[in-house]
Amino acid sequence: MIISQSSGVPIYQQISDSFRNDILEGKYEEGAYLPSIRGLAKELKISVITTIKAYEQLESEGLVTAVQGKGYYVNAQDGEMLREQHQRKVEGALLEAIKYAKIAGMSDSELTDTLNTLLKFAEE
Amino acid sequence: METSAVISCRNIEKKYKNFELKVDELDFPKGFATALIGENGAGKTTLLEIMAGIRLDHKGEVTYFDKFSEKDRENNPEVKNSIGYTGTGTYFLPNWDMKQAKEVQEILFDSFDGEKYEKILKDLAVVNGSAFEKNKKVNNLSDGTRTKVMLAGVLARDTKLLLMDEPASPLDPLMRDKLCSIIRDYLAENEGEKSVIFSTHNVADMENVTDYVAIVENGRVVEKGFVEDLKEKYVYVKGNKADEEKAGKYMFDMTSGSYGFEGLCLSENADKLSGLDLVFESPTLMQITIGVMRANTKLSGF
Numbered sequence: 001m002i003i004s005q006s007s008g009v010p011i012y013q014q015i016s017d018s019f020r021n022d023i024l025e026g027k028y029e030e031g032a033y034l035p036s037i038r039g040l041a042k043e044l045k046i047s048v049i050t051t052i053k054a055y056e057q058l059e060s061e062g063l064v065t066a067v068q069g070k071g072y073y074v075n076a077q078d079g080e081m082l083r084e085q086h087q088r089k090v091e092g093a094l095l096e097a098i099k100y101a102k103i104a105g106m107s108d109s110e111l112t113d114t115l116n117t118l119l120k121f122a123e124e
Numbered sequence: 125m126e127t128s129a130v131i132s133c134r135n136i137e138k139k140y141k142n143f144e145l146k147v148d149e150l151d152f153p154k155g156f157a158t159a160l161i162g163e164n165g166a167g168k169t170t171l172l173e174i175m176a177g178i179r180l181d182h183k184g185e186v187t188y189f190d191k192f193s194e195k196d197r198e199n200n201p202e203v204k205n206s207i208g209y210t211g212t213g214t215y216f217l218p219n220w221d222m223k224q225a226k227e228v229q230e231i232l233f234d235s236f237d238g239e240k241y242e243k244i245l246k247d248l249a250v251v252n253g254s255a256f257e258k259n260k261k262v263n264n265l266s267d268g269t270r271t272k273v274m275l276a277g278v279l280a281r282d283t284k285l286l287l288m289d290e291p292a293s294p295l296d297p298l299m300r301d302k303l304c305s306i307i308r309d310y311l312a313e314n315e316g317e318k319s320v321i322f323s324t325h326n327v328a329d330m331e332n333v334t335d336y337v338a339i340v341e342n343g344r345v346v347e348k349g350f351v352e353d354l355k356e357k358y359v360y361v362k363g364n365k366a367d368e369e370k371a372g373k374y375m376f377d378m379t380s381g382s383y384g385f386e387g388l389c390l391s392e393n394a395d396k397l398s399g400l401d402l403v404f405e406s407p408t409l410m411q412i413t414i415g416v417m418r419a420n421t422k423l424s425g426f
Contacts, residue, residue, distance in 0.1 A: 056125070
């Protein structure tokens with residue numbers, strides 16, 4: 001996990017983003033525990049409270065559950081929710097693409113053409 | 125998030141000729157590192173000394189580990205042994221040599237581990253080949269080295285709470301980084317059971333090891349909270365000269381120059397600044413500290 005102090009993205013956000021990706025990609029088995037709060041703080045050279053905030057965010061998204069005195073374990077990821085999370089990522093990436101297309105002065109049809117071409121490439 | 129207090133201060137009062145420390149309510153969260161920040165003479169050292177039991181004559185109550193009184197701290201070795209303290213002076217007599225300093229600590233503290241002590245001294249580069257002499261007098265050590273010797277002393281014991289007065293100040297950048305690692309290691313040793321309270325002027329150096337802060341000004345706690353909560357309570361605002369007057373009345377604290385202004389704003393007031401061409405940023409602990417200190421200082425010219 002790479003933490004940037006100067007990216008403008010809060011550190012807790014960077015941590016929760018990284019764990020969210022790993023969880024959604026299935027790198028953590030259901031019921032597996034995330035690293036201990038203070039152990040992770042030590043490894044990443046950040047404060048304990050920042051780590052807690054990152055884990056609390058994952059908890060609020062329903063990805064993990066906190067157990068008093070034991071830490072945070074990964075919830076079963078139901079298919080519907082996974083799909084939704086991925087969909088949100090796709091939308092985010094497309095919005096980013098639209099933003100750059102505007103900067104580059106591309107027309108809407110040029111943009112959709114590019115997408116279609118890329119889709120074809122990806123299929124091959 | 126639920127937390128319990130490793131130390132609770134209630135109605136603490138300590139009067140000096142020209143200064144009065146008055147802390148109505150202050151709880152230090154268990155399992156975290158807390159920084160006491162404030163101007164010179166704000167009362168940080170006095171508060172730490174009261175908590176460490178160096179100053180016994182004060183009003184109010186200090187409770188340790190949720191159940192022990194100050195009397196327990198004095199009479200119950202279990203309580204006393206679980207608290208480690210390092211100050212800005214030295215508690216070694218000046219004419220002691222390093223060997224004597226170790227021997228005295230071995231006598232004083234039940235859980236003092238001589239081997240661990242030597243290892244930590246090595247880690248902290250106090251024991252560094254020929255540069256170190258066992259019969260060197262404590263008095264002849266540099267401030268930084270003396271701090272390291274005191275750190276090694278408390279870390280070689282089996283404690284649950286470290287109270288450290290300005291541990292970072294006499295240390296060089298490399299050793300400050302080491303100090304941060306030491307604090308994180310200590311907190312991680314026994315997940316959630318160990319706590320650290322330190323005072324510091326080196327807010328930026330210590331930011332990544334500060335969970336909770338109490339900002340002390342002129343003998344009063346003027347702001348306290350978990351760093352992540354304070355980063356939501358305040359927002360850092362920057363703007364152009366043209367917007368300064370309109371924005372100024374909603375700012376918590378600001379400084380202005382020829383081209384524009386910047387400073388701390390309460391997040392709840394940020395809405396009132398909409399419509400102006402401003403940049404909003406999440407504040408660093410340093411920015412929060414400076415803003416809160418400036419808003420509360422009794423010094424003029426700020």
